[in-house]
Amino acid sequence: MRAAEPEWAATTVRRARAELCRLIEPGDLLGAVTISALGAEAAHRLLVSGREPAEHEQQRVGEAAEAAGLSRGQRRLAEGLQRWRTRLLQLTRSEQMLNALHRIGGGVLVPEDACWPEQLQDLGAAQPLCLWFRTVPGAQDPYARMLRGLPQPGRSLAVVGAREATDYGSRIAWESARELAGHAVTVVSGGAYGIDAAAHRGALSATEGAPTIAVLAGGVDRFYPAGNASLLNSIAEQGLILSEMAPGSSPTKSRFLQRNRLIAALAAATVVVEARWRSGALSTANHALSIGRPVGAVPGSVYSASSAGCHRLLRETPAQLVTDAADAVQLVLEQSTAAGTQGISAQSEQPSLPMIGQPETCAAESVQPVDGLNDLERRVYDALPARRFTTSGKLSEVAGIPVPQVLTSLTRLRRKSLAREENGEWGRARRNMDG
Amino acid sequence: MRAAEPEWAATTVRRARAELCRLIEPGDLLGAVTISALGAEAAHRLLVSGREPAEHEQQRVGEAAEAAGLSRGQRRLAEGLQRWRTRLLQLTRSEQMLNALHRIGGGVLVPEDACWPEQLQDLGAAQPLCLWFRTVPGAQDPYARMLRGLPQPGRSLAVVGAREATDYGSRIAWESARELAGHAVTVVSGGAYGIDAAAHRGALSATEGAPTIAVLAGGVDRFYPAGNASLLNSIAEQGLILSEMAPGSSPTKSRFLQRNRLIAALAAATVVVEARWRSGALSTANHALSIGRPVGAVPGSVYSASSAGCHRLLRETPAQLVTDAADAVQLVLEQSTAAGTQGISAQSEQPSLPMIGQPETCAAESVQPVDGLNDLERRVYDALPARRFTTSGKLSEVAGIPVPQVLTSLTRLRRKSLAREENGEWGRARRNMDG
Known part of the structure; x- marks a missing residue:
C-alpha cells in the first residue's frame, strides 16, 4: 500500500x-x-x-x-x-480496485472500522458489506477527508423526492437543505435530478455548513446521472460520495431500490419533499419507517401530481407533516432523543408498521412493466441489454445468478413480453420505457 | 296560530x-x-x-x-x-317573533320535537336551547320545507375555512361541495365570505344534490354578511338557514365562536379547506374533535399563509389529510360507522384530545385585542357600540349581564384601552380593528 x-x-x-x-x-x-x-x-x-x-x-x-x-x-x-x-x-482484485480509486480520492470502509457509521446497524442483516467512498481527486489523505464528510451522530437528514420536481418542490428542497446545513445537519440524498439535486445544491450553498452526502446506486467511480456530474464533483470536493457497489458497477433498478435503504439508514430522519403517487422516494420513506426512523412529508397543492405521494404518506403512514427546515430539524431531534434504542432487524421486525405499497423502481415514477417480477426476474431483466443481445452465460455473470435460473427467468420474462431471443441470444423486448 | x-x-x-x-x-x-x-x-x-x-x-x-x-x-x-x-x-313575545318569522318562511325547532337533529345531543350541556330556521318567504308549510333541508342521518359534512380564501382554496371548496352534494351529502357551513361561500355555491350548483345548510351567528331574519345576501337567499330557497339566536339578534364575536360548535355538531365530520395560523375555522375543528367527530384538513403550499392553519391541524391534532371529495366522504363514512356510540359531554369529557390554541374570534384571522379577555369582558366588549356611546344600563340589557358586573368589565376594558367613557356613556376605544 x-x-x-x-x-x-x-x-x-x-x-x-x-x-x-x-x-x-x-x-x-x-x-x-x-x-x-x-x-x-x-x-x-x-x-x-x-x-x-x-x-x-x-x-x-x-x-x-x-x-x-x-x-x-x-x-x-x-x-x-x-x-x-x-x-x-x-x-477484479481488491488491490487493483483500491489503487484505481485512490487516484480519485476514494477508498472503502468496512463494518470492522471504528468509524463505520453505527446507524447502519439498524439494517440488521441488510447492512451493506462495505461502503465505497469518493472525495477530491488527488487528495493526500482520502480517509481523513472521508471522516470529515461523515455526519455527526444524530445530525443528518435525508432529503429526497421526485426526479420530475416542480419549481415549488425544488425551492423547498434547496431552502431547507441550505438551512439544515447551516445548522450542522448533514443532508443525505441520492444525487438524482430534481429534488435530490436541489437538496444537495442547497446544502452546498450554505457558508460553513455541514457537508452533504450523495449515496449512489452504482460505483463511485462513475457519476450517474451524467447530467449531474458537475454537481457530484462539487459534492465529492465539499462533502462525500458513498456507495455499497464496487467501482465499475452500473446503477440498475434493483440497486436503486437497495440504495434507498442506505439513504434511510444513514440519516437520522427522512423527509420526502415531492413524490408522485408511485415514486422511488416512497421506498426510501418505507425503509426509514421499517427501521423506526421518523419520516416527514412536505404538503403541496392537491392538484399537483408531484405532491400526491407526499399526501399519500401523510394519510397512510405515521409520516409527519413538514413545512420548513425547523420542522425537519424537529424530526432529527426526535430520533436523537430516541437514540440508544436497540437496532431493529429490517427483515423480521415491525411487520405491522403501515407502509405504502410494494418497493418500486426508483428510476420509474409510474407503473412499470417490471412491477410484479420476483427478485431473480428483476435482476435478470436489469441485466438485459436494451438495444443489443447477449448470451445467457454473460447474463449470469452480470446478474450474479447461475445459468439455469437465468434461463428460467428469461423464459418467464419472454412470456411477459419483457425479453426476446434471437439466435440464442437475449435482449429486452422493445417497449416504450426508460430502462 | x-x-x-x-x-x-x-x-x-x-x-x-x-x-x-x-x-x-x-x-x-x-x-x-x-x-x-x-x-x-x-x-x-x-x-x-x-x-x-x-x-x-x-x-x-x-x-x-x-x-x-x-x-x-x-x-x-x-x-x-x-x-x-x-x-x-x-x-319580544314568542308569538310575535314566530309570526314575523313565518312571513319569511321561518320557524323554530326545539329539542322536544321528533325531528330535532339528534346529533346535537353530542354537545351535552352545550346543546342549543332551540334552532331557528328560515326557508322560502311565503312558503305554505315552512316546517315541511325545513324537514327537507335537514341532512339525512350521518350524511352531512361541514366545509369551512378562512374568509380570506385564495383561488386555490375556493376552487377546492366549490368542487368538493358540488361533488358531495351530488352524493346526497349535505354541506354545512357558516355563510361567510371566502371558503364558506364557495362551499355553499358548489353545493347549490349540483343538479339534484343534497341541500346545503348555512348556520348563522345572528338571527335568521337578517342576512350577514350583507354581501352574501343573494347567496343566503338561494340557500334559504334550496336548502336551509339555521341559527340558535332569536330573530333580531346581532352576530357578535362570541356568538360566532358559539355558532362554530353548531356547525361541528350538525355535521358528521368537518373539513377545513383553508385557514390561517389563527383562524375561526380552527375553532370549528376543535369543537368537532372535542365531541369525537372526524376532522379533515386540506394541504396546500407551505408558502401560503392561508394553508398554515390546515398544516397546523395536521401536525398538532388527529385531523386527517383530505385532498378531494372522496377523502371527505371517507371521513363521513367513518363517523357513520362509529354511530351509535354515546354522546360525549362537550364540557367535561376528553380533555386530553390535542386541540389548537384557545378558541378565537371567528371574525378575526389575526391576533385580536380581545384575546385574553374573560367571558364577561368579551360579551361587554361585543355589546359596546363602535361609533357611538351608550349607557351601562343599555349595555347590561344587550350583553345580558347585570349592571354591576358590566361596570367592572368596562373598567377593565378601559384599562386595556378597549373601551372609553364620555359623559357617563361608553363606547369602544378607537383602534384599527374590524369589529
Whole structure:
C-alpha cells in the first residue's frame, strides 16, 4: 500500500469485503448472513476456493439465516455459493480496485472500522458489506477527508423526492437543505435530478455548513446521472460520495431500490419533499419507517401530481407533516432523543408498521412493466441489454445468478413480453420505457 | 296560530324556549342546565316571575350543574337568574317573533320535537336551547320545507375555512361541495365570505344534490354578511338557514365562536379547506374533535399563509389529510360507522384530545385585542357600540349581564384601552380593528 494510506486501510478483512461485494448483490441477505456467521475472510476463502461448504459451515450459516428471518428456501448455502461464484471470473482484485480509486480520492470502509457509521446497524442483516467512498481527486489523505464528510451522530437528514420536481418542490428542497446545513445537519440524498439535486445544491450553498452526502446506486467511480456530474464533483470536493457497489458497477433498478435503504439508514430522519403517487422516494420513506426512523412529508397543492405521494404518506403512514427546515430539524431531534434504542432487524421486525405499497423502481415514477417480477426476474431483466443481445452465460455473470435460473427467468420474462431471443441470444423486448 | 302551522308548532314548550333563548346567551351553560333540570316551561315561569328560586330548585339545578362539570362559581342559580333577567324588559313575545318569522318562511325547532337533529345531543350541556330556521318567504308549510333541508342521518359534512380564501382554496371548496352534494351529502357551513361561500355555491350548483345548510351567528331574519345576501337567499330557497339566536339578534364575536360548535355538531365530520395560523375555522375543528367527530384538513403550499392553519391541524391534532371529495366522504363514512356510540359531554369529557390554541374570534384571522379577555369582558366588549356611546344600563340589557358586573368589565376594558367613557356613556376605544 502507498504511504498515504494508513495501516488500518490495508487489512485483509477490507480486501475480503471489497471483493465479496462484487460477488454478492445488495439485498442478497444469505450473502450478508454468511459473512457475519463465518467472518468476512473465511467467507471470502470459501467462495474463491470453489469447494463444497463443510457440514459445520452449512449449519452455522443455516442457524444465522433462520435467526435473521430468512425463509427455508433462502437459507441454502450451496445455492448461495453457486450464485455468488458466477461472477468469480470477472472479479477484479481488491488491490487493483483500491489503487484505481485512490487516484480519485476514494477508498472503502468496512463494518470492522471504528468509524463505520453505527446507524447502519439498524439494517440488521441488510447492512451493506462495505461502503465505497469518493472525495477530491488527488487528495493526500482520502480517509481523513472521508471522516470529515461523515455526519455527526444524530445530525443528518435525508432529503429526497421526485426526479420530475416542480419549481415549488425544488425551492423547498434547496431552502431547507441550505438551512439544515447551516445548522450542522448533514443532508443525505441520492444525487438524482430534481429534488435530490436541489437538496444537495442547497446544502452546498450554505457558508460553513455541514457537508452533504450523495449515496449512489452504482460505483463511485462513475457519476450517474451524467447530467449531474458537475454537481457530484462539487459534492465529492465539499462533502462525500458513498456507495455499497464496487467501482465499475452500473446503477440498475434493483440497486436503486437497495440504495434507498442506505439513504434511510444513514440519516437520522427522512423527509420526502415531492413524490408522485408511485415514486422511488416512497421506498426510501418505507425503509426509514421499517427501521423506526421518523419520516416527514412536505404538503403541496392537491392538484399537483408531484405532491400526491407526499399526501399519500401523510394519510397512510405515521409520516409527519413538514413545512420548513425547523420542522425537519424537529424530526432529527426526535430520533436523537430516541437514540440508544436497540437496532431493529429490517427483515423480521415491525411487520405491522403501515407502509405504502410494494418497493418500486426508483428510476420509474409510474407503473412499470417490471412491477410484479420476483427478485431473480428483476435482476435478470436489469441485466438485459436494451438495444443489443447477449448470451445467457454473460447474463449470469452480470446478474450474479447461475445459468439455469437465468434461463428460467428469461423464459418467464419472454412470456411477459419483457425479453426476446434471437439466435440464442437475449435482449429486452422493445417497449416504450426508460430502462 | 295560523292554519298553515301544524299543531305541534304551537306548544307551550316551544314558546318557552323561544323566549328563553333571548334571555340566555349561547355558552351560558348554567342556563342550559337550569332548563334541562327544571324543564323549559318551569324555567321560563321562574325567570319571568322575578321571584327568588326555591330551595328545591336551587338544589336540582346545582346537582345537574355539578354533573355537567360546571365549576362551583358557575353553578349559582341566583346569579344566573339575575344575569338572564337583565334582558326581560326587552323581551319580544314568542308569538310575535314566530309570526314575523313565518312571513319569511321561518320557524323554530326545539329539542322536544321528533325531528330535532339528534346529533346535537353530542354537545351535552352545550346543546342549543332551540334552532331557528328560515326557508322560502311565503312558503305554505315552512316546517315541511325545513324537514327537507335537514341532512339525512350521518350524511352531512361541514366545509369551512378562512374568509380570506385564495383561488386555490375556493376552487377546492366549490368542487368538493358540488361533488358531495351530488352524493346526497349535505354541506354545512357558516355563510361567510371566502371558503364558506364557495362551499355553499358548489353545493347549490349540483343538479339534484343534497341541500346545503348555512348556520348563522345572528338571527335568521337578517342576512350577514350583507354581501352574501343573494347567496343566503338561494340557500334559504334550496336548502336551509339555521341559527340558535332569536330573530333580531346581532352576530357578535362570541356568538360566532358559539355558532362554530353548531356547525361541528350538525355535521358528521368537518373539513377545513383553508385557514390561517389563527383562524375561526380552527375553532370549528376543535369543537368537532372535542365531541369525537372526524376532522379533515386540506394541504396546500407551505408558502401560503392561508394553508398554515390546515398544516397546523395536521401536525398538532388527529385531523386527517383530505385532498378531494372522496377523502371527505371517507371521513363521513367513518363517523357513520362509529354511530351509535354515546354522546360525549362537550364540557367535561376528553380533555386530553390535542386541540389548537384557545378558541378565537371567528371574525378575526389575526391576533385580536380581545384575546385574553374573560367571558364577561368579551360579551361587554361585543355589546359596546363602535361609533357611538351608550349607557351601562343599555349595555347590561344587550350583553345580558347585570349592571354591576358590566361596570367592572368596562373598567377593565378601559384599562386595556378597549373601551372609553364620555359623559357617563361608553363606547369602544378607537383602534384599527374590524369589529
